[in-house]
Amino acid sequence: MSQEYELTLKISRYDPDTDRAWVQDYHLKVGRILRFVDLFRKINDEQDPTLAWSSSCEHGQCGTCGMKINGKPLLTCELLVENAVQMFKTQTFKVEPLTVAPVIRDLVIDLEKAYERIHIVKPYIIEFAPPHPEGDEYRIPPRVLEAYVEATRCINCFCCATACISTQKNYLGPNAMLADIVRLMDPREVANEERLKILYSGQGIQRCRTSQACTFVCPKQIDVAHFIALGKEGKFGKVNGV
């Protein structure tokens, strides 16, 4: 049997039926490679079935289980007990929901609401480039794709938006900007004018204060700040008349 840890989770709770919020402590004795989502399940199974939390794929591909652990936004399906103990140098963890949308219950937030910011930047191709003369797929050389392929790996977990020091009221957020930038760098998109307007709008990258918190917390290790910096440097061109 491998090492066991005695953990204390201090979990933010909210009951919509009574509009009551509080912090509840749970004590657990667990093995080293359980993930945090396994801990929540264990709490449901053994201590408190009413604790609500979100997850889906549970292997870092869908971005549903983002939470703040001791203040750091991350995917709780990827956080192993032994890594957490090592990273935070403690066995007591504060567990809070992400701050990008209202809480529905406990750790479950209204992610649909958060997604409205992504909808605003139009993650599709707004206007298609003319097709290749041979009629099949567009030709995109690997070196062109290389420049933005990292940005396409974003799963909209909203960890970056939670970590960002700019106020969320005015800024659509790093991941929304990334979705816009992907299409600016995608040779199949020709509506660059409209895209630049989104990028440089009042809710766009001018709100970014270059803390690079987005890059620091990204669970997919995307250098989000790099792409935003390209925008700030004007690498994608300028809007007419600006």
Added chain:
Amino acid sequence: MGKQLRIDSVLRPEVLIIGAGGAGLRCAAEICERRPGTRIIAVTKVYSPQKSHTSTAQGGMAAVDPKDPVDRVIYHMFDTWKGSDCSADQNIIKKVCETGWEQVVWLERHGMHFSRTEAGRIAKRPFGGHMLNFGEVKAFRACYEADRTGKGIMDTVWAESLRHGVVFLGQSVATELLFSHGRCVGAIVFVEPSGKFIAILAQATVMATGGKTRMYQVSTNCRQNTGDGLALILQAGLPVMDLEAVQFHPTGIVGPGILASEALRGEGGVLLNKDGERFMERYAPTAKDLAPRDLVSRCIMTEIREGRGCIHPDHNMPHVWLDLRHLPKYVHRTKIQEVTSFFRKFVGVDPETELCPVVPTAHYQMGGAPTNEFGEVQKSPEEIVPGLFACGEFAAASLHGHNRLGTNSLLELITMGKVVGERVVSYLADAEAPGDVPEEAGQHVFSQFSNCLERKGHQRYARIRDRLRVLMMEKVGVFRSEKPLTEAIDELRELKRMASRMELSSKSLVMNQELLQFWELDHLLDISMVIAQSALARKESRGAHYREDYPERKPEFDFHTLAYMTEFGKVDFAKRPIDMSIYKARGKNYKKFGMIERKY
């Protein structure tokens, strides 16, 4: 007396899509392109369509590029037929394989970020069971976006649906199908965040709720894949098809069962037993590590049973090794970066220098709601249910028969999603809008939910769930035979009785996960019962359904299993013939499409 449950409001779109994953939204996009302005509501159990399980598919999507100098659609058709162990439907195989490439191009033109060749074209890689010249050498046929092809598809169809103004209803589940004079007119949907029931009345309803193998202890399926959609079909008195055909993916990461794509073997990874032997060479001398999934899973389980497996120290589970150490660094860093990171993150292994522990994991359900070649849901082999359509893993048309080839599922999502979209558009041309909410609407779901809310007793949900998952893995898993299957059926009855004595801690309807789990557990038990009984009834081995007491395929079982269950445990069977239209057309290679032997 419990809460008074009622329908809170009524919505009237033209099309209701239940399940907003790859298939459901490909269908939505097709409807919108052909009939702009169609009012569509897409209901999803997850928070946003982008979170759907489609997003986790890794390896690729098979399609034969007409410009390929050596590959031919007929080879792909043959591989799919052979892979299915001669129980797929040839009309579907033909339709899907012939339109595969055009659908790949559709995705690419709508913004999917495929990996590229030096010339800038879509790159392709080999995958298990896909071969040239009727099974001679491996084919480069799987179009991919690194090792996140499903995410590429999902992002694309989600974004297209957004563009066309499809309305998404997240964190919501369809709880009862509505019918009027035999026609499906929508569903009652439970919206978790508000705790309200709404009736959605639509001219056409498309079901695409995806996978349903969460009843297995080791499973690649997401938390939400609990068979709710199929349970609705059964409740409506409709049949399900071929549920005994559960695919175990050979390489799940030990512990949580996370999928480690076949692409790893496609790129050159090999399986080793505890003695370091490349054991697949012994079982499948030609295809080796790229033999179809059912075969590789059985080989791994045989190695483990005969004492050539290892035991993982943390998870205390048997496994074999997947060796990726010899692959070039650039392959590790660019082509399989996502998947190899799972080994680092979840079992602390570095695939560039260490062996990776893997074990078969429940992955895919070949069976589902039976449909015809247009995705219309069938009441019987001769009769459809007007207004009700299905596609994706939820449905069985059937492209896969009793075993699916890797990369054929993503292919099915986009081709059949499109087919259903087309069909819905022609159906809408003269479909009348549904009248009032049917009188009996809600009876079923309200009694089901009231029952969950009012149950009393000391049984614990987690204990029943865990017992179910171990039971299905051990007795209705990779290897099956009469005695364990019979025991499993008895035990499922007992679990059902236990489940009727679970008590909720909170009676709230608003985002009450425990309530939803009770509801889901009913479905898991229902579907498990049909899987077990269908497996018991099929006294032969075919594809992923392997009976140790009947190890051969038998001609008297050349049919699809149709199963009806309106009362728990009472399963009635019927047969649907296998479509052999390619064979019957007597074209040049027709003999390849007979009841051929399946060797790799």
